[in-house]
């Protein structure tokens with residue numbers, strides 16, 4: 001449980017700059033706050049508050065703003081010298097963000113920042129050294145070890161979640177984080193905030209508010225009344241596109257219909273307005289009064305990034321006008337006019353900041369670079385699971401059936417029931433598991449005791465809400481990115497979320513969250529963050545009438561994403577054993593549930609006992625043989641076995657290997673079967689071109705060439721979508737006849 005008094009953040013504000021402690025420069029101690037040094041060195045002749053604010057804080061914030069700008073200037077120079085490789089500045093946003101940092105609590109609140117939030121993270125305690133180590137790509141970069149480009153913030157200590165680049169994708173994980181905070185606190189689970197008053201901060205530009213994920217996140221933040229603070233820093237441009245060309249009205253007007261959202265608009269170049277109004281907005285969110293959105297106007301005095309030249313699209317007069325309203329100049333004038341600083345002292349602070357940053361940059365440039373041999377580290381952390389061998393049989397009357405229809409010892413259950421029973425069993429053991437998605441709950445709370453309950457369109461989650469309550473099994477909006485993004489935020493907070501995507505065919509709106517936010521988390525942060533999220537997806541065809549929208553496979557597309565585990569069971573015992581393994585993973589798992597197999601008799605098994613957990617990346621030989629090998633998974637397993645039986649009638653013995661998991665996949669099993677049979681046929685339901693069979697075939701050609709006596713063959717769906725009319729569907733998807741034909745040819749080669 002995190003306990004932090006309000007005073008704690010201030011207690012860490014003594015810093016290293018200001019000449020008084022030159023040894024602090026580049027010390028790398030993350031707790032140092034270089035810009036928030038004592039006010040004695042310059043200015044601040046009186047300790048009386050100025051306009052209600054501590055003079056020391058005003059000077060410190062001015063100093064930190066100067067440091068932030070000096071970092072940008074130094075990075076831009078180094079980028080031109082090819083000593084840093086990308087630059088995107090925080091210029092023009094400093095005053096807003098330093099003001100907000102004053103009311104936020106690092107290591108207590110949670111942060112999903114935007115790339116222009118340099119001043120915010122400095123205010124929270126990220127050091128200039130940390131920032132410059134990342135800019136040069138040093139292995140000492142404490143955020144990513146040289147993997148992330150500059151301005152992609154991250155600090156597990158300060159609760160700054162490792163940032164991704166897609167504009168807007170941070171909003172949904174932020175909402176999931178806030179949702180997790182409430183759940184953790186309500187059950188006193190590890191990682192919870194004892195006071196229940198943490199804020200989740202998420203920021204974005206006015207351009208990024210055009211992204212759908214922003215709106216999907218507002219939906220949930222408002223409906224659940226979550227403590228999320230949105231900060232929209234509106235600098236008028238998204239690269240070269242004016243805000244007025246992005247949207248019909250300013251964002252603070254557009255969001256007016258969101259009930260429960262407190263909207264605060266102010267001039268983010270005015271330090272005093274930002275401090276006062278920002279503090280009020282944050283206090284309201286902290287008090288549990290619901291989400292808030294700050295719309296603050298700022299400037300963008302520099303081009304969008306090192307790749308951009310804004311003079312190409314902004315008139316000289318406009319640029320001159322903006323330069324004359326620089327927020328740091330404005331604060332300086334205010335402080336000088338108010339007698340907080342003299343003009344000479346302000347100059348000295350600016351100069352000091354430049355000198356300090358130059359020194360830190362020199363240190364960073366001298367810091368070691370990463371070792372190229374480490375690039376494959378922190379992709380996945382697989383759990384160690386012993387192969388349990390053959391499954392035993394669960395108890396006499398299996399208690400793990402929420403519907404009341406008890407499974408008797410040894411009675412076979414289908415894949416769908418096996419998954420449902422496993423979820424029931426695991427949820428009973430682990431309160432961190434929450435199941436959510438479209439239609440996964442049983443019924444609205446006011447009728448749930450009077451009705452049978454829905455529990456998913458395939459009934460796979462039936463009874464979970466009735467048994468564990470609506471906080472453990474709940475419906476989401478009809479929005480796939482929302483489902484996955486919120487799952488990611490919950491996983492980042494230590495929960496074990498289980499998100500359901502109703503049909504694989506509709507996973508695409510969530511693809512961005514899966515690929516950009518979930519799968520990259522471990523790698524981009526060098527293992528400092530991870531996303532243990534189980535994504536259950538109903539997949540596949542052979543369903544008659546499903547057409548393009550309820551029949552597709554496509555596992556190869558996900559297998560192509562480093563950092564994502566892909567599981568594809570074809571039998572009930574495997575589904576239970578692999579789902580148990582999935583919940584032991586610290587990384588995202590795509591758990592594919594084939595619709596055609598859910599209730600098939602041939603895929604049934606007695607429900608295996610709780611200790612039956614299957615290792616990931618371990619294939620199973622389903623039928624032994626000596627003449628050729630058929631490697632397959634999912635619904636084509638049974639079709640391959642059927643084809644093998646036909647061949648056996650003619651004395652051809654095919655070995656049928658079920659991969660069971662696609663990532664990781666069992667290369668050893670393929671090598672072993674080929675050592676025996678010397679002939680390989682790969683069969684899958686996904687389309688042929690760039691299907692996962694191509695990967696298996698390439699492996700065989702690369703690594704098993706000496707074993708092969710024939711070319712590798714593949715049977716797969718035609719390179720089309722799946723059609724509605726049954727004879728078309730049959731022509732498109734692989735059938736037993738297709739497999740038999742290919743296998744005979746291969747055996748005869």
Ligand SMILES: Cc1ncc(C[n+]2csc(CCOP(=O)(O)OP(=O)(O)O)c2C)c(N)n1
Nearest residue numbers: 116165166167205206207208235237238239
């Ligand atoms: C999803 C996505 N599309 C495009 C980009 C490229 N891109 C990076 S920043 C940016 C403009 C963002 O503008 P805004 O949100 O207003 O932020 P600002 O840069 O003005 O602070 C674009 C188009 C991206 N990073 N992510």
Ligand SMILES: [Mg+2]
Nearest residue numbers: 205235237238
């Ligand atoms: Mg903008």
